[in-house]
Amino acid sequence: MHKAYFNWSTGKDSALALYKTLQHKTYKIDLLVTTINKDFNRVSMHGLRNELLYAQVKSIGIPLKTIAFSAKVTMDDYSEIMEENMSSLVLENYTHSVFGDIFLEDLKKYRDTKLTQVGIKGVYPLWKKDTKHIINEFLNLGFKAITVCVNATLLGKEFVGRIIDEQFLEELPESVDVCGENGEFHTFVFDGPLFSKPIPFKIGEKVLRSYTLNENDKDSNHNSTDQEMKSFNTYFWYCDLALE
Template sequence: MKKAYFNWSSGKDSAFALYEILQQKEYRIEKLITNVNEDYQRVSMHGLHENLLEAQAKSVNIPLEKIYFPADVTMDLYNQKMKDKTTELKSLGLNHAVFGDIFLEDLKKYRDSKLKEVGITGVYPLWKQDTKTILKEFLKLGFKTITVCVNAKKLGKEFVGRVIDEDFINELPDSVDVCGENGEFHTFCFDGPIFKNPIEFEIGEKVLKSYTLNKDDSQNCHEGTSEKVKNYDTSFWYCDLTLKEA
């Protein structure tokens, strides 16, 4: 089997992609790699507490490594830290990197170009699959996931902090991808066939956060691609989840 690491976002697409890659038995996943905001100790973009991320990794039974970034990370710093980490992973014999991306061509091109610099090959088990089919199969398999962040320009407060089910899907506007593949929403996957046990958590407050960025800056967004600030969505609804102590 080929040794690989998995780029774990904590959300549903990652969970389903991990499930798919484990079924194929072509790759042996040695590590989960997750980007974390060091200022807030939360998963980047998702806003998820580190201890919930750690609980996922423990339940999946795959070692977790975190890459810490400041809240105001520049693309130059992002790229350098990612290159340092991928170079380290390559030195361990991990020649493949697995992602849960589905159809964002620019993002895949960006990832592959950066991986090529260090001699790693990207693997995309969900690539170009129909997102409605993916989500239907995801739910059929018994996965459970809750929205933790939604783009306030695309969805209202009522869509954050909700477990994704048929009602959620039916209520989505036609302009929103059912898997949130265009960044409309991000999720926390807390149960399913890859987990030894479900992650117990409590739902906290919902908060609207807006971000002010300098005109000429670039921002690392959607887990590792660059966009000019004029195209960067600056307002998000977050739902705070806390790990339920045993």
């Protein structure tokens, strides 16, 4: 059994990939790794409060390692911090790193290149699987998730703060991937077979925020692909969740 850490995003693809990895017993997952924004105490990209991340981890029962970045992290700083953290995991005898990516070739290539530099191999349990099959499997297993961020150029305010269910999927425009794999939306998983108990939360305000990235920002953001970048200099709806 290979010693591996899991890259935990707090969202649905991450949850399903972790579930599958734990079921197959090929990898020993004894650590979750999450990147956070230290200036706002929130999970990177998803904008989720750290308290909800910690509640997830407690319910899952696997230790967490956070990697903190400032909101204005440069490409050089990002690369240095990530390399330091991955190198420290190698010293702890981790040989594999597991992700929930599905079909973004450039993102996978980026991850594998960086991992190879420190001697770690990437693992992708959901890779190249049909996203409609993935979301149906996610729901059929009993997972529950809510959208916490949507790209406002692709989805309206009514899509943020929504539970992922059949009605939500039916209302998505045809141009939007049902798993949001192109960055159309991000989610928070609050219940399912991974959890010892559901995560209690309350829905707060919905806020429209704009972002403009320079080239250094684009290069330093490991969760963003060329396709996402084309629509990143725009607006995003966020739904603020708080732990009850």
